Every structure is written in structure tokens, then in C-alpha cells.
Amino acid sequence: MQFNFCFRGSFDMTNKTIETILSGKSINFLIGSGASMPIYPSLRIQKLKFSFEDIVSCNLIEKNSEIMMYLYYFLKWIEPMNIAIKKELFLDNQNNESAKTLSNYDIFIKSLINFLYNESNERPKRVNIFTTNYDLLFEYTFDQIMKDNSLVYFNDGSRGFFERYIDSKNFNLNISHSGYNDNYTRELPTINLYKLHGSISWEACSEGIKVVKDNAVINRIKSTLINTGLTKELIEGIINEFDYNNGSLEAFIQYFNSSIKEKLVHLQISQDILNKFWTEYQNISIINPNKYKFNKTVLEQHYYQMIRSFSYELEKKQSILIVLGFSFADEHLKSIFERSLTNPELLVIYIPYNKDTKKSIESKFKSYPNIIYCPDFKSSNECGDFSYLNTLLNKFNNGSNYEDN
Numbered sequence: 001m002q003f004n005f006c007f008r009g010s011f012d013m014t015n016k017t018i019e020t021i022l023s024g025k026s027i028n029f030l031i032g033s034g035a036s037m038p039i040y041p042s043l044r045i046q047k048l049k050f051s052f053e054d055i056v057s058c059n060l061i062e063k064n065s066e067i068m069m070y071l072y073y074f075l076k077w078i079e080p081m082n083i084a085i086k087k088e089l090f091l092d093n094q095n096n097e098s099a100k101t102l103s104n105y106d107i108f109i110k111s112l113i114n115f116l117y118n119e120s121n122e123r124p125k126r127v128n129i130f131t132t133n134y135d136l137l138f139e140y141t142f143d144q145i146m147k148d149n150s151l152v153y154f155n156d157g158s159r160g161f162f163e164r165y166i167d168s169k170n171f172n173l174n175i176s177h178s179g180y181n182d183n184y185t186r187e188l189p190t191i192n193l194y195k196l197h198g199s200i201s202w203e204a205c206s207e208g209i210k211v212v213k214d215n216a217v218i219n220r221i222k223s224t225l226i227n228t229g230l231t232k233e234l235i236e237g238i239i240n241e242f243d244y245n246n247g248s249l250e251a252f253i254q255y256f257n258s259s260i261k262e263k264l265v266h267l268q269i270s271q272d273i274l275n276k277f278w279t280e281y282q283n284i285s286i287i288n289p290n291k292y293k294f295n296k297t298v299l300e301q302h303y304y305q306m307i308r309s310f311s312y313e314l315e316k317k318q319s320i321l322i323v324l325g326f327s328f329a330d331e332h333l334k335s336i337f338e339r340s341l342t343n344p345e346l347l348v349i350y351i352p353y354n355k356d357t358k359k360s361i362e363s364k365f366k367s368y369p370n371i372i373y374c375p376d377f378k379s380s381n382e383c384g385d386f387s388y389l390n391t392l393l394n395k396f397n398n399g400s401n402y403e404d405n
Contacts, residue, residue, distance in 0.1 A: 034325020
């Protein structure tokens with residue numbers, strides 16, 4: 001049976017029964033950086049009209065300038081994620097917006113569990129979450145929920161006890177629970193977490209990709225930068241002083257090259273310090289936002305295994321993909337997604353943050369009828385954020401509670 005694409009374009013999803021759309025289907029989510037704001041900032045550099053990828057991939061950028069851009073990337077995005085590995089830092093000093101983000105993750109996962117518990121046994125009780133985020137908000141949420149309910153299987157693709165390693169083969173599992181006397185068997189809800197761009201809890205080694213609680217590479221980088229004067233604010237100041245009204249990418253690169261040279265001389269930063277940072281930085285197991293992406297073969301192999309899994313899931317019959325906080329800037333993922341849109345049984349529900357986001361995505365994929373956009377922005381205060389997605393999925397929380405099962 002194929003989907004009826006009477007839903008194409010924009011419509012008010014809240015007026016439809018979400019259960020009817022999702023029940024009995026193969027459910028996938030693609031979650032981008034927008035879901036973790038404001039705990040972690042957007043990857044967009046505020047005043048910069050050029051993307052980070054454009055800058056570091058430009059052949060005019062000098063090596064030390066490139067290193068300094070990655071230093072900025074480390075200080076603004078990666079280091080804060082590593083700090084938040086410690087559970088207490090999620091809970092202490094939380095402002096209301098950050099607490100709301102954590103709550104959204106919790107509501108989202110609990111809604112998926114309820115949905116899976118109420119699904120029939122005709123399909124595996126499984127939902128796939130694909131994310132390009134490095135942070136650990138999903139892992140933190142899984143840990144909190146597991147305290148109250150052990151009859152759910154959260155699968156990040158790792159296996160092991162004292163040493164855990166990621167392997168794509170670990171995702172193809174169905175886990176069952178039986179009574180004490182083995183007088184019944186029921187499949188447990190499974191939520192697979194595919195981290196397409198790596199994680200700050202990963203370390204690449206000769207045995208593969210290892211999951212760690214405290215990232216030693218990031219800690220060594222922080223030690224290297226102590227008392228150097230190399231700060232996020234320093235680099236941000238250089239970026240913000242450029243005149244973007246009249247500047248091309250080439251003009252910005254020339255300005256940035258010159259400014260970085262001056263600052264490095266002023267701060268008396270040796271080439272040895274920059275090289276030490278750069279060597280260590282390349283050992284972080286993440287996919288960098290540049291056109292070349294890979295520093296380690298093991299990470300490259302894992303990336304292509306993960307996007308093959310993404311492609312495979314979208315090519316299934318009766319498959320649904322719900323997209324939140326993702327702009328399709330990754331050309332590999334964009335290409336696979338676009339190819340998957342030829343599957344007549346794939347339905348994509350794209351949740352744009354605002355009207356501008358909706359227009360941008362529509363311009364990329366306007367020829368495909370199996371994408372629907374919601375909200376429809378008929379109201380001026382509508383926003384396609386994590387709370388909006390949870391409003392849709394919260395319908396599942398009105399039924400049986402997974403904690404009672």
C-alpha cells in the first residue's frame with residue numbers, strides 16, 4: 001500500500017490524527033543542532049554571512065588562520081559539550097530556556113516509548129533517531145529514563161562492559177522480555193541512536209571507535225591553551241570587525257589572514273603551540289564542518305556505514321522521516337535524502353523553524369510531492385521547534401503509560 005499524498009505541501013498537523021499517520025510505519029527522525037539550543041549555540045556564526053565550511057575549505061586561507069578557525073570551533077561548540085558530560089552540570093545553574101530544552105528531550109523520548117508500546121507486533125517495535133549532533137543530550141535523557149523503566153532498549157550501537165566500542169552491526173537487534181516462567185515473550189521498545197557526525201564521547205583507536213566518559217583528547221587541548229591568551233572572544237572580535245556589507249568571501253579571508261598574523265605576534269604565540277593544538281584536535285572523533293571532513297580512516301568508514309543505514313531505512317516500504325532542526329548543509333546526507341525521495345512509499349514531515357527556513361528547504365526539494373511542512377505558519381507566533389514536535393507526539397502520552405506496562 002502506498003501513501004496517499006493528499007497531505008503534500010503545508011497543513012496543520014494538529015488537525016490530523018498523528019497516530020493514523022505513524023502507526024504501522026517504519027519511523028525515523030533526523031535531528032539537527034536546532035534541537036539542542038540554547039544549551040549549545042547554533043553552528044551559525046552570528047555576523048558571519050559565510051559558512052564555517054566555506055571559510056576553512058577556501059584555498060586562500062593560510063594554515064595558521066585555518067587552525068585558528070578550528071580553535072574557535074573547539075572553544076565555542078566542542079568544549080562546552082565536553083563540560084556537560086558530568087551529570088551535575090546539566091542540573092546546576094540551568095536557566096529556564098536550558099531547562100526547557102532538557103525537558104523537551106525527556107518528553108520526546110517518553111512519547112516514542114509510549115508509541116512503541118502501543119504498536120502492534122506486525123513490525124519491529126523500533127524507532128531510529130539519526131542525528132548530526134556531537135552532544136550527549138540524548139544519552140543523558142536515556143540514562144534518566146532508564147532509572148524508572150528498564151523495559152526499554154536504548155541502543156547507541158556500542159557493546160562491551162569496561163570497554164565499549166561502536167559497531168554498525170549492533171543496530172540490527174530485536175530485544176524480547178519473557179516472564180519468570182518463560183510463559184510469554186514480548187518485544188521491548190527499541191530506540192536506535194545513530195550519531196552520524198561522531199560524538200564527544202568517542203575516541204578513535206586501533207580497535208575501532210571507543211565510547212569514553214571523559215574525553216582525554218579534549219582535556220589535553222584545554223591544557224595546551226592555558227595562559228596563552230587564545231580565547232573564543234579574541235577570535236570572535238576579529239570576525240565581528242569585518243565589514244560584511246561590502247565584503248566577499250575572498251576579502252574576508254584576506255582580512256582574517258592579516259588579522260590573525262597580527263594577533264599571534266602580539267600574543268607571542270609560538271608555532272609549536274598552534275601545531276600542538278592542531279595535532280590533538282585532529283584526534284577528536286567528530287566529522288568536521290568542511291568539504292574534506294575526515295582525519296581518520298576509521299571515522300570515515302563509520303560515517304559511510306551510518307549514512308548507508310540512513311539510506312536503507314528511507315528506502316523501506318511505508319517509511320516515515322520526521323526532520324527537526326536540520327538544514328541539509330551536509331552534501332552527502334542531502335544527496336542520499338534526495339535520492340530516497342524517489343521512494344513512493346516514503347513520507348517526509350519537515351518541521352521548519354520559521355517561514356524563511358521553510359522557503360529555503362522548499363527551494364531545495366520543490367519537485368518532490370512526498371514532503372509535507374508543518375506548522376503552516378498561519379499564526380504569527382507559530383514556531384517549528386522541539387516544543388512543537390512534542391505537541392504533536394504528546395498525543396501518545398494520553399494513552400497507556402509505559403511505566404505501567
